[in-house]
Amino acid sequence: MIHPIPPGTRDVLPDEMRELRAITRGLRRTFEGADYGEVWTPSLEYEDVLRTGDDNAAGAGFRTFDEQGHVLALRSDMTIPIARVVATRYEAQTDPLRLCYFAHAYRAVKRGTGQQREFLQAGIELIGVEGPAGEAEVIALTLEALDGVGLARHRIGLGDGALYRTLLADYEVPEASLLERLAVRDLVGLERLVKGLGLPGEAEDVLLSLPEQRGGPEVLDRPIEALDGLRRLYAELESKGVADRVILDLGLVRMLGYYTGAVYEVYDPAVGFTLGGGGRYDDLIGRFGGGRPACGVALDVQRVHIAQAAEERMS
Amino acid sequence: MIHPIPPGTRDVLPDEMRELRAITRGLRRTFEGADYGEVWTPSLEYEDVLRTGDDNAAGAGFRTFDEQGHVLALRSDMTIPIARVVATRYEAQTDPLRLCYFAHAYRAVKRGTGQQREFLQAGIELIGVEGPAGEAEVIALTLEALDGVGLARHRIGLGDGALYRTLLADYEVPEASLLERLAVRDLVGLERLVKGLGLPGEAEDVLLSLPEQRGGPEVLDRPIEALDGLRRLYAELESKGVADRVILDLGLVRMLGYYTGAVYEVYDPAVGFTLGGGGRYDDLIGRFGGGRPACGVALDVQRVHIAQAAEERMS
Numbered sequence: 361m362i363h364p365i366p367p368g369t370r371d372v373l374p375d376e377m378r379e380l381r382a383i384t385r386g387l388r389r390t391f392e393g394a395d396y397g398e399v400w401t402p403s404l405e406y407e408d409v410l411r412t413g414d415d416n417a418a419g420a421g422f423r424t425f426d427e428q429g430h431v432l433a434l435r436s437d438m439t440i441p442i443a444r445v446v447a448t449r450y451e452a453q454t455d456p457l458r459l460c461y462f463a464h465a466y467r468a469v470k471r472g473t474g475q476q477r478e479f480l481q482a483g484i485e486l487i488g489v490e491g492p493a494g495e496a497e498v499i500a501l502t503l504e505a506l507d508g509v510g511l512a513r514h515r516i517g518l519g520d521g522a523l524y525r526t527l528l529a530d531y532e533v534p535e536a537s538l539l540e541r542l543a544v545r546d547l548v549g550l551e552r553l554v555k556g557l558g559l560p561g562e563a564e565d566v567l568l569s570l571p572e573q574r575g576g577p578e579v580l581d582r583p584i585e586a587l588d589g590l591r592r593l594y595a596e597l598e599s600k601g602v603a604d605r606v607i608l609d610l611g612l613v614r615m616l617g618y619y620t621g622a623v624y625e626v627y628d629p630a631v632g633f634t635l636g637g638g639g640r641y642d643d644l645i646g647r648f649g650g651g652r653p654a655c656g657v658a659l660d661v662q663r664v665h666i667a668q669a670a671e672e673r674m675s
Numbered sequence: 676m677i678h679p680i681p682p683g684t685r686d687v688l689p690d691e692m693r694e695l696r697a698i699t700r701g702l703r704r705t706f707e708g709a710d711y712g713e714v715w716t717p718s719l720e721y722e723d724v725l726r727t728g729d730d731n732a733a734g735a736g737f738r739t740f741d742e743q744g745h746v747l748a749l750r751s752d753m754t755i756p757i758a759r760v761v762a763t764r765y766e767a768q769t770d771p772l773r774l775c776y777f778a779h780a781y782r783a784v785k786r787g788t789g790q791q792r793e794f795l796q797a798g799i800e801l802i803g804v805e806g807p808a809g810e811a812e813v814i815a816l817t818l819e820a821l822d823g824v825g826l827a828r829h830r831i832g833l834g835d836g837a838l839y840r841t842l843l844a845d846y847e848v849p850e851a852s853l854l855e856r857l858a859v860r861d862l863v864g865l866e867r868l869v870k871g872l873g874l875p876g877e878a879e880d881v882l883l884s885l886p887e888q889r890g891g892p893e894v895l896d897r898p899i900e901a902l903d904g905l906r907r908l909y910a911e912l913e914s915k916g917v918a919d920r921v922i923l924d925l926g927l928v929r930m931l932g933y934y935t936g937a938v939y940e941v942y943d944p945a946v947g948f949t950l951g952g953g954g955r956y957d958d959l960i961g962r963f964g965g966g967r968p969a970c971g972v973a974l975d976v977q978r979v980h981i982a983q984a985a986e987e988r989m990s
Contacts, residue, residue, distance in 0.1 A: 362763075363724045363727065363759050363762070363763055363963055363964075364721065364724070365716075365717050365720055365721070365724070366717060366719055366720065366721060366741060366745075366747060369717030369718075369719065369720075370715075370717065371714065371715070371716050371717070371756075371760050371764065372714060372715035372716075373712075373714055373760075373764060374712025374713055374714060374774070375712075377712070377713040377714060377715055378712070378713065380715075381703075381713065388696075397688075397689025397690075397692070397693070398689055398692040398693065398696065399686065399687060399688055399689060399692060400685075400686070400687035400692055400695075401680075401686050401687075402680050402681060402684030402685065402686070402792075402793055403684075403718070403779060403781075403793055404681055404684060404737070404749075404781075404792070404793065405680055405681065405684075406679065406680070406681060409678045409679070409680070412678065422719070422739045422747070423739060424737045424738060424739040426681060426783075427783060427784075427785070430681075432681060432737070434719075441686075444678050445686050445688075447678070448677075448678055449686065449688060459689070464718060466718075466719075468741075468742060469742075470742070477717075477719070478717055478718055478719065648678055649678075
């Protein structure tokens with residue numbers, strides 16, 4: 361007798377579960393120690409409400425109907441529901457608000473890709489702190505939280521989700537198709553598009569060479585004004601003593617539509633996938649009510665667990 | 676701007692979340708201390724697979740389709756998924772298996788009833804221990820786990836889900852409609868049905884008076900063979916020193932179709948609702964593979980939290 365479970369879902373038995381709980385416990389200790397209070401939101405929400413946050417995010421999940429025929433969707437991340445909570449339950453708060461979460465999110469997956477349909481996320485959201493100060497706090501806390509669960513080799517890849525939009529606006533070039541190529545890291549396609557624009561040599565060179573820039577602070581040496589945001593953030597990270605664990609990556613563009621500034625991904629050289637990511641999303645909360653600047657990060661707990669084991673094997 | 680969430684779901688903010696986490700942490704400590712290892716199963720399963728466990732349980736949840744057009748359902752409890760896990764992942768295990776879980780379950784609710792659509796359950800399943808020894812272990816551990824999170828007034832209501840089936844078989848009476856009346860505690864409807872059967876006076880009296888019997892061991896005084904199971908269990912509870920916290924309730928019949936013996940509910944006089952319940956389900960695992968006796972209990976964490984607060988107000 362065989363009783364399958366859907367592809368991309370798993371049964372977790374006690375030995376593994378104990379280790380996953382140790383990870384969430386460790387992450388929660390760091391997050392709460394930095395004054396991030398845990399919140400929970402419903403797994404199922406009205407699809408219309410989720411779409412208010414991001415049109416793609418809602419559509420990627422699972423849909424069903426409630427008893428009144430309203431479309432419900434399983435959340436595909438926690439950032440949009442938390443933006444809703446902040447706008448509706450913390451309307452009057454002007455001080456910075458620090459929230460964290462430990463919850464499953466859901467995505468439709470293609471059969472046979474090995475992608476997870478249901479995955480446990482641990483994350484933080486820092487609301488009401490603008491610019492580099494906010495992003496540096498989130499990045500430093502992410503590094504510290506992963507230290508706290510025994511990782512040693514993890515790094516943050518850091519880019520600027522607004523960089524190309526700013527450059528393209530400076531050069532008065534339509535942005536949509538170029539950003540699409542960047543988002544999937546199709547540098548060949550990008551080159552074809554850029555070369556077809558007939559831009560001055562300097563502009564063409566900037567658009568083609570920046571996405572390949574990856575490394576330490578030397579990546580920011582070029583005297584381009586659009587890099588000022590990253591320069592300020594990098595200085596902030598240096599003053600927090602974590603800059604040496606951050607890899608600047610000017611080609612990094614996160615897929616989700618709501619990022620407006622710094623974007624980052626969490627890597628561990630012991631494994632070939634990202635452990636999580638995040639960024640600044642200053643426009644998202646305003647879609648639900650009183651707008652506020654915000655940034656955050658989400659970690660995939662199962663991937664953190666795999667990285668833990670992989671680091672142990674390497675050491 | 677209003678951004679509603681579905682009726683029967685909630686946003687949980689940090690103050691409450693901290694208390695809920697303290698409850699799950701306390702319950703987990705007791706469960707793991709008694710060697711119950713935590714498991715996790717997917718929130719979404721194939722509806723056919725859930726229906727293998729119990730036809731009603733699957734239908735009560737939410738349904739959606741995957742990319743191949745298969746019907747997926749949100750789990751409406753954890754007992755059926757764990758029965759699947761036991762049958763498929765612990766096929767060869769003959770020793771007792773002790774599992775626990777902390778997971779959300781989902782049920783369709785009627786608008787305006789105040790019922791929860793999504794609720795966090797904490798529970799245990801004891802597999803491979805027959806009869807009163809198994810049930811007494813689960814009941815005693817339930818009481819201890821709630822002691823451990825600061826409750827003091829909680830009690831277990833204990834009945835026998837097979838009692839009326841046995842009696843009706845003894846009297847050669849068809850059971851379906853009578854059990855239905857009992858399940859909804861419609862004693863007037865039960866009386867009408869029983870009086871229409873034309874049974875001998877003694878049989879009629881047993882069927883009508885037993886469901887009203889509720890209290891201490893005197894409830895078991897009547898020399899009816901069908902009460903032997905509860906008598907053995909009560910003796911076991913006495914030897915564990917917890918019988919004084921158990922209220923025998925011969926009218927207690929749990930709604931779920933898979934219970935085959937003892938059934939119990941968790942009460943606290945500080946609140947007007949049950950905190951959870953469970954029972955023996957010896958046939959369930961066999962529906963997925965190699966059959967094994969089993970019993971368990973599920974607690975509603977949010978209700979335990981409300982009872983905690985209510986007890987504090989009373990003391």
